[in-house]
Amino acid sequence: MSDITMIRAAAERLKGHARRTPLLNSPFIDEIAGRQVYIKPECLQHTGSFKYRGGRSAVSALDADTRARGVIAFSSGNHAQGVALAAREFGVPAVIIMPADAPQVKIDNTRALGAEVVLYDRAGGESREALGDKLTAERGLTLIRPYDEPQVIAGQGTTGLEIAEDANAIGIENADVLICCGGGGLTSGIALALEADAPTLRPRPVEPKGFDDVARSLRSGHIETNNQQSGNICDAILTPAPGQITFPILQRLCGPGLVVSEDECLRAVAIAWARLKVVAEPGGAVALAAALFHKDQIEGTAVIATISGGNVDTAMFQAALEKYGKKV
């Protein structure tokens, strides 16, 4: 189970490695949102997303002998790059299992960070778990889960320590902290950090419409799943259900979830480009979209919104600019 002690220990291990991202703001965004909005741009983190924090936290927490044998992760996205870079920094092997039909750029980027990418045939029914178990047994690798892993949650929670520190410095006391939410690793980590260091701030998960498993789980009081697992531009944060470890934390600490449309995300991507000068991926823009377009559901006089990542392909970004670049 993750707790604030683990998060503070992770922050010590990440010092000088994870990038200390600033809080950004813009009077133009405040005007649309009708309140002060501060952005935590984890797209500026190493590998372009907050996932490096969790990857580095987990790899650095292993004992040296275990770590030397290497790590393994299932991911075609941001978690893959976060684990790959962390492993490379320690000079240990990283095996990343990806579907063979993953975008070539993601395969290339993960390989370029030194990982061994092993492809499996998703369409042909090959089991990635069986493949992973085989590799793990043969080589003595350690599996790094993307969110239901205490040291990963602790690493993501360092984002929350920074939010708390900066919010306290600016004097923000009454704010909703909107967090881009997939399996809940970032959300639960930030929630634990805020509970300790900025307890008047309210962490709240934000999800894409049709993939609101966390919002529904918070309402019903038990883990709900999504009917589908793909088919949304917010691919970076699509997960089947909140985790066994993350959900109890979310349930204890988070306010109600918010849900945004794909179109609202595209517009938030364009606004982040125009007004903050940062690159957000659609899934990384859900929290900003909620701040901008669902203001009636927000209680605080201020909002702090994470941008969780910026690993968007060229065509998708061009589509956002084409549609909303001139009317942000």
Add this chain to the structure above:
Amino acid sequence: MSDITMIRAAAERLKGHARRTPLLNSPFIDEIAGRQVYIKPECLQHTGSFKYRGGRSAVSALDADTRARGVIAFSSGNHAQGVALAAREFGVPAVIIMPADAPQVKIDNTRALGAEVVLYDRAGGESREALGDKLTAERGLTLIRPYDEPQVIAGQGTTGLEIAEDANAIGIENADVLICCGGGGLTSGIALALEADAPTLRPRPVEPKGFDDVARSLRSGHIETNNQQSGNICDAILTPAPGQITFPILQRLCGPGLVVSEDECLRAVAIAWARLKVVAEPGGAVALAAALFHKDQIEGTAVIATISGGNVDTAMFQAALEKYGKKV
């Protein structure tokens, strides 16, 4: 005359106002550049460029009575927005004189920051200086020059204090510091700060091809001018000649200038988008372009490159992504 004492005083006045931008880096950029590259992303500064530092420094340095009468600036670009925001923060009037044919988005953004925008007819031969003199005399406004102004240079120099602090913390001693250079306000300010706080780093101006007045002036030993003043995508940094105040500082402290093509800037814009997740305007990308594509002219084992601004229009950014977004 600007000096390190003025820069440190400006830093005190800017504390809690100017954003403390981080140094960014990417293994993908290091690989292209053939050395370690660190980016100072002033596109993340308030108003989307370093110009806010100089604007805030100059406005805050005025005595209260003078400041209360208001300030005036000639600019259709980043300086306009920097001065406008600084004046608004102090609750004093800002008059910005712009050509009537300036892009509507720049007029709108400057007005949205609370400034009174006064348009003059560039084509009809109306003199902006005569217009400015008239307004200044009538209202007792103080002119804030864009670069040849000691308190503006001091404000831009705070960028250099931060570069020195971060470079010293990382242990970078042998590096070229490449600076996007127009009239030399940012370059001379950074050069003075490095001389004091990181004297082994070498400041060097970078300019667009055809507008290399500073590089030529450094070679010849006296102020050279450009033949043209427009007709380049790096519009943010096109100036007729180095300033009377900035040039002696550049001459005393800077290494040889570098010159980049428009196409290299576009490619650097795309690379900053893909690898750093920040938005650069073409003129703000000249230093990164030099780091990436003119590596034979760089001496240091490392490079620190400024991205001076990110106020690029949609069509230009789309053109950069269209041409280079898929082959960064």
